[in-house]
Amino acid sequence: MGAINLDMETSNYKGIPAMSPPEVHQYLNELGRGWTGQGVAMEVGCWLGATSVALLEGLVEAGYDRPFWAFDRWSANGAEVIKASNQKVPLLMGQDLKPVYEKNVSPTYAKLKMVKGAIPGTFRVYTRDSIEFCLFDAPKCNPVFRDATKFVVPYFIPGVTVFGLMDYYFYKRKQEQQHADWKKFLVPVHFIKKYSDHFTLLREFSGFGMSAFFRYEKEISWE
Numbered sequence: 001m002g003a004i005n006l007d008m009e010t011s012n013y014k015g016i017p018a019m020s021p022p023e024v025h026q027y028l029n030e031l032g033r034g035w036t037g038q039g040v041a042m043e044v045g046c047w048l049g050a051t052s053v054a055l056l057e058g059l060v061e062a063g064y065d066r067p068f069w070a071f072d073r074w075s076a077n078g079a080e081v082i083k084a085s086n087q088k089v090p091l092l093m094g095q096d097l098k099p100v101y102e103k104n105v106s107p108t109y110a111k112l113k114m115v116k117g118a119i120p121g122t123f124r125v126y127t128r129d130s131i132e133f134c135l136f137d138a139p140k141c142n143p144v145f146r147d148a149t150k151f152v153v154p155y156f157i158p159g160v161t162v163f164g165l166m167d168y169y170f171y172k173r174k175q176e177q178q179h180a181d182w183k184k185f186l187v188p189v190h191f192i193k194k195y196s197d198h199f200t201l202l203r204e205f206s207g208f209g210m211s212a213f214f215r216y217e218k219e220i221s222w223e
C-alpha cells in the first residue's frame with residue numbers, strides 16, 4: 001500500500017502518484033474483482049494512472065478482456081507538478097502526461113483506449129458499449145458534470161453499473177476553505193439526490209477520500 005502525505009493530500013499506488021487515498025485504491029481493487037462481464041470499465045480523469053491500475057488489477061483477476069477507456073486532458077498544471085513532486089515524481093508544467101499514464105498502466109493492462117483532451121467533447125470517440133464501471137474524477141461542476149453524466153448514464157446497466165464519484169464531497173473542503181463558489185461543487189450531490197430512486201450508495205470515503213460509489217439501479221428517463 002502506498003505512502004500517504006496528508007499535508008498535500010497525495011498518496012501513491014505502487015509508486016504512481018495519486019490524488020486519492022490507499023483505502024480508495026483498495027476498494028477499487030475489490031470492485032474490479034467483482035466484474036460480471038456485462039460491460040466495460042472507464043475512468044474520466046485518470047491523471048497518472050494510480051486509480052486506473054487499482055481498478056484494473058481487480059478487473060484482470062476477474063478475467064476482464066474489454067478495452068479500458070481512459071479520458072483525460074493529460075497536460076500537467078502547477079498543482080499537478082507539486083503533487084507529483086511530493087511523491088518524488090518530477091513533472092514539467094505543460095508536460096504531456098499521456099505517455100506517463102501509458103507507461104504506468106500498460107504493464108497491468110494493455111488494451112487501453114486513451115483519449116486525450118477535454119471531456120465531454122472527447123466522448124464522441126466512445127464506441128457506445130454498455131458501461132459496468134464508470135469513475136468520474138474530472139467532472140465536478142456544471143456544465144461539464146451535467147453533460148458528462150447525460151452522455152454516460154444511457155450506457156449504464158441497471159442493477160450492475162458502479163458509478164464512482166471521486167470528488168463527491170469536494171464541496172465540503174471548498175466550504176471549509178470559505179471559497180465563495182463552494183456551492184457549485186454540490187452538483188454531484190444534487191444529481192444523486194434528484195435521482196435517488198436510481199442509485200444505491202455502496203461506499204463513501206470522507207476526508208482525503210471524498211469519494212462515493214453508487215450502484216445504478218434503474219433507468220433514468222431524462223427530463
Ligand SMILES: C[S@@+](CC[C@H](N)C(=O)[O-])C[C@H]1O[C@@H](n2cnc3c(N)ncnc32)[C@H](O)[C@@H]1O
Nearest residue numbers: 018019020045046047051072073118119137138
Ligand atoms: C483529480 S485528478 C485525477 C486523479 C486520479 N484519479 C487519482 O486519484 O490519482 C483529475 C484529472 O482530471 C483531468 N481533467 C480535469 N478536467 C478535465 C476535463 N474537462 N476533461 C478531461 N480531463 C479533465 C485532469 O487533467 C486530471 O488529470
